[in-house]
Amino acid sequence: MRIAEIYAANQARGRPTISFEFFPPRTPEAEAALFAQALPRLRALGPDFISVTYGAGGSTRDKTLGIVGRAKHEFGLEAMAHLTCVGASYAQLRGVLDEARALGVENVLALRGDPPAGEGEFRPAPDGPAYAHELVRLVRSYGCFSVGVAGFPEGHVQCGGDRHADWAYLAAKIAAGGEFVLTQLFYDNADYFAFVDHLQQRLGVRVPLVPGILPILSTAQIKRFTALCGARLPAPLLARLEALADDDEAVTQLGIEVATAQCRELLARGAPGLHFYTLNRARSVTAILQNLGLGAALVG
Secondary structure, eight states, rough: HHHHHHHHHHHHHTTTTEEEOOOOOSSSSHHHHHIIIIIHHHTTTTOOOEEEEEOGGGGGHHHHHHHHHHHHHHHOOOOOEEEEEETHHHHHHHHHHHHHTTTOEEEEEOOOOOTTTSSOOOOOTTTSSSHHHHHHHHHTTTOOOOEEEOOOTOGGGGTTTOOOHHHHHHHHHTTTOOOOEEEEEEEEEHHHHHHHHHHIIIIIIOOOOEEOOOOOOHHHHHHHHHHHHTTTHHHHHHHHHHHHHHHHHHHHHHHHHHHHHHHHHHHHHHHEEEEEETTTOOOHHHHHHHTTOOSHHHOO
């Protein structure tokens, strides 16, 4: 089923759309654990769909499509493949899309992508798209894919702090055919609400704007993630994390508490769903959905 239709159907029923994101494991052992442990546990929660990330320059192309295909055909999950412009010509991108179509994949998240490690700025491949909206148009031209795009409630890290300029770029991706938006992680809901208000009231956007949620597992890890993507840890949260230092178990519990409160407010104020960055783990997401009273295995 196309994800745009899932959001529409759930909106009509007055229920949130719940989705989980995975990344392709780097080792055979980690891949086996994903399929034997994390994916079955998260499938039991009844997500509406899952998504699978795509490495820079297509470095995980085969793994991404392989996981999406197995999720659909072996686990009965609707699944979406990420696709980026990084290092890819139009011919290479068409090759990926042809393969996805052959696998029965119906959903693609179209991203410009980040520069490869060590490169300061994005450079398009020769005969390749330079902007996400160009990739969106390519994917939509196939006529068989539902297309999602990424949004940044705090503005993209390369926009120099000009959130409104970044949100105008997002509106262009939607105008090109983006049917729903999954946001980058954030920890201050005020940023998400300002993002939604500007896009809907000022730019006339009407597609689902779905908050991305990353449960915190480690103080050092979340500091690294937020520094890389330009997201902000509010001062009170940062103080609590630093007080726990390297006690990852206590930080994980704090992460569940913070994400539960964050999700509860987001849903209460009209968010169309929740997109969880699982880091290929089930524990925190399971606990958060249990706290919220969501998930098929929890509500029967």
